[in-house]
Amino acid sequence: MLALKAENISKQYRLGQVGTGTLSHDLNRFWHKVRGKEDPYLKIGEANDRSTKGLSDYVWSLQDINFEIEQGDAVGIIGRNGAGKSTLLKLLSKVTKPTTGKIYTNGRIASLLEVGTGFHPEMTGRENVFLNGAILGMTRKEITRKFDEIVDFSGVERYIDTPVKRYSSGMYVRLAFAVAAHLESEILIVDEVLAVGDAEFQKKCLGKMGDVTKGEGRTVLFVSHNLAAVRRLCNKGILLKNGKIISTGMMDNVLNRYDLEFASAEKNFIINYPVDESKKMQILNVELKKPYDHNRIFTDDILEFNFDIVSRIPVENAYVTIDLKNNDDDLIYWTSDYTSERFTMAESGKWNLKCILPKNLLTTGSYTVTFAIYSPSNNLVIDHLPKYQIAFEIEEDENSFLQQFGIVRPGKTGIESQWISSKYSS
């Protein structure tokens, strides 16, 4: 039995400033319609590739999408930014209508494109649970029946009769997610809302998502950048690229296709810098040695950067640095070669450098690395091209202790500490 079927759906958007010149386009459209002709602007438009500048003001955010979803499936929708994932979710949740095509559904759809939609700061937690539940399509009766469960799940019982403007942002999100998690619908659409709250609560949310998909037999559509979460929660997958489906089917196959597809584009593990003879010292190239020949990196893999640098005129105290930033552009880790032989000798010539990062340095997420040469004694940036960076993603090691329980390691670094225990009483 199918829960959902998409037939040739497409969605066109107009780029740039909507509002200027739209009246003339509207009139033109209307004139074509009156004469029984097709919308003139549907013919133009191009596939949606955000990195290349298009010729037309109209783009197809989604084009000719066809898929079927079986009842009880948990489907992960993946793709790079701008691939059309969110547009697809918007269409499925009826926030906006497709330009062409049809979507057939069987059963009530509840969509969670955001948690806490419609929360009013002046109203109490209790009132907001009812308001938010009603917005999501629950009746008063349903909410009343589940109220205790919701409050219990959120863990904000003490504050339930306090206006939510007095809540901490964490409490706010907890309450909001709790409402959403107790929706009764046959089809549930979830957009990365799990990236909220503290680690403990995230764990709870992921657990709840797991229950929903596995235990309760509901159909779930899940959009996320967290490939590890998608892998764990979903059995089927849809891979989007530039508004088109390039792979559907079993999650593992789709993820493999994702690796293939974006190995060259996103996971650029080698940088060759432009040679600049005017620089006293320069990085020529950097390579991130992949632990295995596939493109996935796990938390316990050992990462190794391999540099070639040239020193044309020796500079005093010049060191090579690695800046490792996470998705939010926070500097997670910084390291430099001032302990190496090259640094002490400070001779001209070409050098090969190797930097082996500590094991478990990073936790699950996406990272970018940039490289530079500085000299503190001259207070000089000798070589720094921030646009050249290596980007990679790290997934939770499938065999790790935490992963057995479906937990993603919290924190920004995963370096293991030494724990010493001694029993002093029985």
Next chain:
Amino acid sequence: MSEPQQKWTETIEDNHSLFDLKLKEVWRYKDLIYMFVKRDFVSSFKQTVLGPLWFFINPIFTTLAYLIIFGNIANLSTDGAPKILFYLAGVMLWNYFSTSLTGTSSTFAGNAGIFGKVYFPRLVTPISVVISNLMRFGVQFLLFLVMWLYFLIEKQVQPNLWMLATPFLIILMALFALGTGMIFSALTTKYRDLNMLLGFGVSLYMYATPVIYPVSALKGIWKELAYYNPLTGIFECFKYGWLGKGDFSVPMLGASTVIIFFLLALGTVIFNKVEKTFMDTV
């Protein structure tokens, strides 16, 4: 064994019937309407000292201001009805209409955040605005009743059975505000100019409506023009029924009804058309 027959409960597509208000769906979301009304109520008086007393303060002071400016300084006619009651009736009715109109016309622009994230019949929002204003109107109407009783005992008003038409008049006004509000809300998603127009348009419209003057004070072409205003029939009927004064006739109210239902139908069509894709233009 054969596969169970595939069934679909809903189809999402671009086609739609323009006149379909999806009232059945709106009914399913009646709890949401209730919550929206409650939200409006709770949020307007949170952290105010006087709370719901503001419901009374607003019309009382407006009425007093009108009494002084239009009644005493400008000395406009009230058809011989007690001035304070005449202005209070006008202010009360006008407040209901204007707040409902401005409220519904910001449906899309004001709720873009919610609409962009979750689907529910969009009509729920304007309906809840009209209803929550109806509550305010109800409270103000009590004030009017008290005053009216005083003047009734003093034998200064001569009510007649037309006062029983009040619920019908209020519904007509609600539908009028809903219809025009839907037109404005739909068009302002794309053309923000209308917001500007609405801002001062509503305050000017008050002077085109017999709020501070009776229709009988108008002469010639102005009187004729006033009949084209759907609110004229409603205001005059109300004052005629309760105060016994006013230039009222059944065809006048009939014409108002026809115009209002036409605008409501037009509003529905435009609203439905915009509803599907407004997220792309707002």
